[in-house]
Amino acid sequence: MIEEQRSVIRFLTAEGEKPAAIHRRMVTVYGEKCVSDKSVRKWSARFRAGRKSVGDDQRPGQANTVITSDLIDKVDDLVRSDRRVTLRMLALKVDVSYETVWTIVHDRL
Numbered sequence: 001m002i003e004e005q006r007s008v009i010r011f012l013t014a015e016g017e018k019p020a021a022i023h024r025r026m027v028t029v030y031g032e033k034c035v036s037d038k039s040v041r042k043w044s045a046r047f048r049a050g051r052k053s054v055g056d057d058q059r060p061g062q063a064n065t066v067i068t069s070d071l072i073d074k075v076d077d078l079v080r081s082d083r084r085v086t087l088r089m090l091a092l093k094v095d096v097s098y099e100t101v102w103t104i105v106h107d108r109l
């Protein structure tokens with residue numbers, strides 16, 4: 001939904017609409033789910049400066065762990081061999097975060 005609204009901002013900015021007018025038009029369409037006036041102004045300025053992408057920029061920080069089929073298989077094997085194993089124990093055994101193991105167990109297995 002956010003990228004959709006940014007696309008609207010990009011299009012209307014390219015047509016020469018002012019940010020305040022863009023926001024008013026978007027509120028009539030998106031209602032309470034509309035981005036803020038401040039956000040419209042920020043993105044409009046970015047598009048006027050030449051930005052093309054409506055997606056978020058990469059942020060520095062901890063790299064995302066990719067949940068691979070090998071990792072899922074390892075966790076599955078460990079759970080099947082000991083059904084009393086905890087998520088914390090699994091995380092230690094496969095050397096990934098607790099949250100990653102939680103996602104595997106609850107969303108993939």
